[in-house]
Structures are given as C-alpha cells and as structure tokens.
Amino acid sequence: MQKVNVGKKILSANAEFAMNNILLLAEHKVLCLNMISSPGSGKTTILTRTINELKDKIKIGVVEGDVQTDIDAERIRATKAPVVQINTDGACHLSAAQVNKALKNLPMDDLNLIFIENVGNLVCPSAFELGEAGKIVVLSVAEGDDKPAKYPSIFAKSKVLLINKIDLLSAGAQVDFDVERVKADARKLNKSIEIFLISAKSGEGMSDWYDWLIRSVEKNRQ
Amino acid sequence: MQKVNVGKKILSANAEFAMNNILLLAEHKVLCLNMISSPGSGKTTILTRTINELKDKIKIGVVEGDVQTDIDAERIRATKAPVVQINTDGACHLSAAQVNKALKNLPMDDLNLIFIENVGNLVCPSAFELGEAGKIVVLSVAEGDDKPAKYPSIFAKSKVLLINKIDLLSAGAQVDFDVERVKADARKLNKSIEIFLISAKSGEGMSDWYDWLIRSVEKNRQ
Helix, strand or coil, rough: CCCCCCCHHHHHHHHHHHHHHHHHHHCCCEEEEEECCCCCCCHHHHHHHHHEEEEEEEEEEEEEEEECHHHHHHHHHHCCEEEEECCCCCCCCCHHHHHHHHHCCHHHCCCCEEECCCCCCCHHHHHHCCCCCEEEEEEEEHHCCCHHHHHHHHHHCEEEEECCCCCHCCCCCCCCCHHHHHHHHHHHHHHCCCEEEECCEEECCHHHHHHHHHHHHHHHHH | CCCCHHHHHHHHHHHHHHHHHHHHHHHHHCCCEECCCCCCHHHHHHHHHHHHHHHCCEEEEEEEECCCCCCCHHHHHHHCCCCCEEEECCCCCEEEEEEEEHHHHCCCCCCEEEEEECCCCCHHHHHHHCCCEEEEEEEEEHCCCCHHHHHHHHHHHHCCEECCHHHHHCCCCCCCCCCCHHHHHHHHCCCCCEEEEEECCCCCCHHHHHHHHHHHHHEEEE
C-alpha cells in the first residue's frame, strides 16, 4: 500500500514555492526584499520616495499585497515602476505561491531589486517565507516604543528596521517615543539588525537607507 | 457505519465557545465589547483613561490579549480594574475559548462592562466572534485615511469607530488625514456605525464616547 503523507505536503507547500522564488530571483540576479509593518506605518510612501530618488541608480519593481483595493498599487504606478497587485481577499499575509505568480508577471530581466509590500499586519506575515533575501520591518513612531517587545517575531527575523515618521518627534511634537528603547529592544532580539531613522515624508534620514540599498543590490549582482 | 463529521466540528468550535460566552455574560448582565485595531492605535491608553474617568459610574473589567508580554495588562492593573492576561504566543487573534477561560477568572458579579483588548491586528481578529455584544474598531490618524477602504471587514462589523490621536491634527501638525473621507468610507460599509473623534492622550472628544458607554451599559442592565 502506498502511503500519502498529506500533512507534510500541505505544510511544505509554501516552503516549496519560496524555494522556487529564490531560484527564480537568483537566475535573474534580482534582490528581493519583503516589507512588513502594521497598516499605516508608511510602507507605500517609503517605496514611492525610494523609487523616485533611486531611479537613475537601481531598477526597482514592486509586488503589492493588499487585503482589498489597488490604492497602493496606483501610488506605485505613478512612479512608473513596474508593479503587480495581489489582492488576498481577506487573508492576512502573502503566500509564496502568490508571489511566484506575481514575479513571473514582472519584467525581471530589466530589474535589480523587487520590493514585496506585504499586507499591513505585524503578526502573520512574519511566519511565511516568500523566498526573499531579507525582511524590512517598518515601525512608525506614532505606534509607540513597546512594539519590538510586544511583537518580537518580525523584529527577530528582519535584516533592517526602518523607524519612520521621525518628523513627528520634532520640537513641540506630541508623540512620545523612546528611540533608544526601540533600538535596544530590537537588538536584544536580533544583534545584526540595521536600524535607520527616517521620515519618508520629509526625506530626513533617507540617504543612509538608500546607501544600504545600493550596497545590497551591488553585492547581489556580483 | 457511523459517520463523524470532523470538519464541521472544528469549524464550529469557536462559535460554540462564543455562544457560551454570550450566555455567561447575559447571566451576569455584563456588557462585553471587543476592541480591535492595528498595533499602536492607542487601545490601552483609551482603556486606562476610560476606566479612570468612569470609575464612579461603571465597574469595568478587562481581558487583555497580547502575542507576548504583559506590558498592557500592567498598565490596566495600575487603574485597579480587574484584568486577566491572555498571551497567544504568536497567534494573531483571540479565540472564544481563551476568552471563556478569562471571563471565568474575572469577578463578573461585581462588573457592568468587560472590555476585551484584542491582539493588535486589523485583519484576523475581525473573523473570530468571541461572544461580545459589539466590536469597537480604533483607528489612529497617524495610520492614514485609506484604512476603511483597505481593511473593510472590521469597519463593516463594528458598532463603534474611535478615530484616535486627533491631537496630531491640531494646527501646525504634520499628519495628513481627511476625517470626512474616513467617515464616508466607514458609513458606506456600515450605515449604523457610531463614530467618535477622540484623543485618549489629551481627553478631547472623550465625553461623547463615555456617554455612549454609559447608555449602552444602562440598556444592557434593563
């Protein structure tokens, strides 16, 4: 009698697609970064500014994940970067299979870097590998400085932490946020995490993030 | 041969516990509200201020849901309100079974109102009924005004929308947020949703929310 191990097959389906994505990205020498945060941390604004500022240096494409609507994809499209929209229709994270389909609809030969903008959710997306080279977690200062302690998984797994909306910390601002606490808590979970303080709105602090991206893309093409 | 419909049983387990919770709450005439939002929208600050301001009028208890840590439960405990902590250990929402256990550890005979503070997540908790009388969705102005369109499920299902951190909209503030767009989008999904503009930090707008709570508790005790 033949035994079919259905349980194992289901469990590893995402991992198999993630492996396909790794191979596909390597074949085209494209760096892929999976951007994860709560709703409203500023992922799309970071992406549009980054694409516009780096358009002469890096060719960027975007896989745009949303529960509903194509509001974010429209914002990306305005930068002229190629973008593929995935609507999860209620699901709380992107799967590697969805990303595989999206990658195949991007002009990969013309790209150096693909951002996956995951569904706005600080919990679930951290558990699903998509075949990316690294995760980028975004935390807005308006969300409070206790988030690495309260949602440790994504901070433990990310290559980069972008602390966004630092313009709200300027003199006279009404947001309480202890940057040093966040840095210390994130580094307790993840010694090698790179941390950049940015305002995607004002542009403050973005140049260090751009330098990191340029270096990472360069390394990936070697 | 006996047929065991395992699929159905698993699917309805949460609904069965939710029904138990409804009966338990009705027996004690306790109103139960399930508070849902992204991480960092201000749920705990809303609760601590509400408990302190209403302590002579309503006896409030809290079921505190978190992925990790008891940071929020400690903040509630400082108000002297009874609180039971649930750590989901990575899971992205509370289940009715977890809430059932927590309710049994609260002094229900001494309470008029129990808030469930769900895990910070705008997607998953909206799909799990806990036996509550109503859901309260919180949206901070720092998260942006496109959230009802992008995450419709929780706005469609909630009794109340609290638009929090309106102090960040004051003159000279750097947050762009079209209150009328949010109201219109939320009401398109949910005609009867009550909307309050508040700052749990400054206290602005909180009195209408308190009045709604007092009326709702009164109605529930009749």
